[in-house]
Amino acid sequence: MNELVPFRLEPYFRTRIWGFNDLSPWYDFQTDGEPIGEVWLTGEMCKAATGPHTGLSLTEITAKLGRGLLGESFGTGEFPLLIKLLFPKEKLSVQVHPDDALAQKYGEPRGKTECWYALDAKPGAAVALGIKHGVTADQIRASIENATLEDLLQMVPVSKGDMLYVDAGTVHAMGPGVVILETQQTSDRTYRLYDYGRPRELHIEKSIEAMRLETHAGKIAPQSANGSTILIDEKYFRIERWDVVAGDASGLVTPTGKVQMLFVVDGEIEIAAAGAETFTVGRCQLAVIPADAASVSVTAPAAASVVRIRPNEV
Structure with missing residues (x-):
C-alpha cells in the first residue's frame, strides 16, 4: 500500500x-x-x-x-x-x-x-x-x-x-x-x-x-497570482486563498517539494491520489498533502473557498 x-x-x-x-x-x-x-x-x-x-x-x-x-x-x-x-x-x-x-x-x-x-x-x-x-x-x-x-x-x-x-x-x-x-x-x-x-x-x-x-x-495586503490570492508569504509560511468553481481544482496541489495543507473555508472538495481512496474535506476541515504524494487531484462538487498553507524554508 x-x-x-x-x-x-x-x-x-x-x-x-x-x-x-x-x-x-x-x-x-x-x-x-x-x-x-x-x-x-x-x-x-x-x-x-x-x-x-x-x-x-x-x-x-x-x-x-x-x-x-x-x-x-x-x-x-x-x-x-x-x-x-x-x-x-x-x-x-x-x-x-x-x-x-x-x-x-x-x-x-x-x-x-x-x-x-x-x-x-x-x-x-x-x-x-x-x-x-x-x-x-x-x-x-x-x-x-x-x-x-x-x-x-x-x-x-x-x-x-x-x-x-x-x-x-x-x-x-x-x-x-x-x-x-x-x-x-x-x-x-x-x-x-x-x-x-x-x-x-x-x-x-x-x-x-x-x-x-x-x-x-x-x-498584509493580499496579492493576486495565478488564479489565487496570496495572503502572506513570510519567513516561516506561505498562505493562499483559492476560490474555485465546480469541477477540477487540481491547481490547489501544484507540486512544491514541501508538505501542503488545504483548509476549507466554505463548500467542500474531494481529494484523490494514486494508491488512495478518494475522500471529502468539508467546511472547517483540513487535509495534509505529503511532499512526495503522486498524482494528486482535487475536485470541487460546487463553488468552494480553500486556504492553502505550506511552510517556507528558514
Whole structure:
C-alpha cells in the first residue's frame, strides 16, 4: 500500500477560559464543561481520519514518513506548522512570543512567529499589535501594576478576510468579535504580560526580554497570482486563498517539494491520489498533502473557498 497519500486530520478541541461552550455554526460541538477556545487542525493530538494512517497522530505519521511527508528541506523533524482556529468570547491575555534565539536560550527548540486570517469579524472588532511608539519597559511594568497596559497598545481594526502578521517579539492581544485561522511555528511557548486579573501565571521579565518595541506586525495586503490570492508569504509560511468553481481544482496541489495543507473555508472538495481512496474535506476541515504524494487531484462538487498553507524554508 502506498503510504505517501493525502489524508484528512480530525480537529482537536482545546479548553480555554476565554472560549465558548457552543462552537456552532463552525462546528457541531457543544460542552457543559470548560469552554472551548482553540480547535487544533494540526498538532500532536490531531489524528488521521482517512487513509492508511487512520487513527495515528500527526506526530506518529511525521516520525514514520519523515522526508516523504515534509520534503527534503525539512528533513525528519517535527511537523513544521501548527494551525488552529481561535474562538475568543473574552479577551485573551496580553502576551508576547520569543524568537528562535531566545526560545533556544531557555531550552525550547524554536520561537513562535504567527499570522492570523480573519474568517469572521463583527463590526468594531480589533486586535492589539505592538506597543505605542516611545513607550519604555518601565512604563510597561508600571501599567501592569495599575491595570492600564491596554492604553499602551497599538489597536488594529479587523474585518473579515484580513490577514495579520504577528512576528516574534510583538506584544499582542486578541479580543471577542473575531474567528481566526492561526498559522504559526510549531511551538506553544507564550509569555503573559497581563491577564485582566485572572489567576494565571504571568511572565513579566521574560516578556520584557522577548518583546521588541518595533516589529513588522500588521495587516498584509493580499496579492493576486495565478488564479489565487496570496495572503502572506513570510519567513516561516506561505498562505493562499483559492476560490474555485465546480469541477477540477487540481491547481490547489501544484507540486512544491514541501508538505501542503488545504483548509476549507466554505463548500467542500474531494481529494484523490494514486494508491488512495478518494475522500471529502468539508467546511472547517483540513487535509495534509505529503511532499512526495503522486498524482494528486482535487475536485470541487460546487463553488468552494480553500486556504492553502505550506511552510517556507528558514
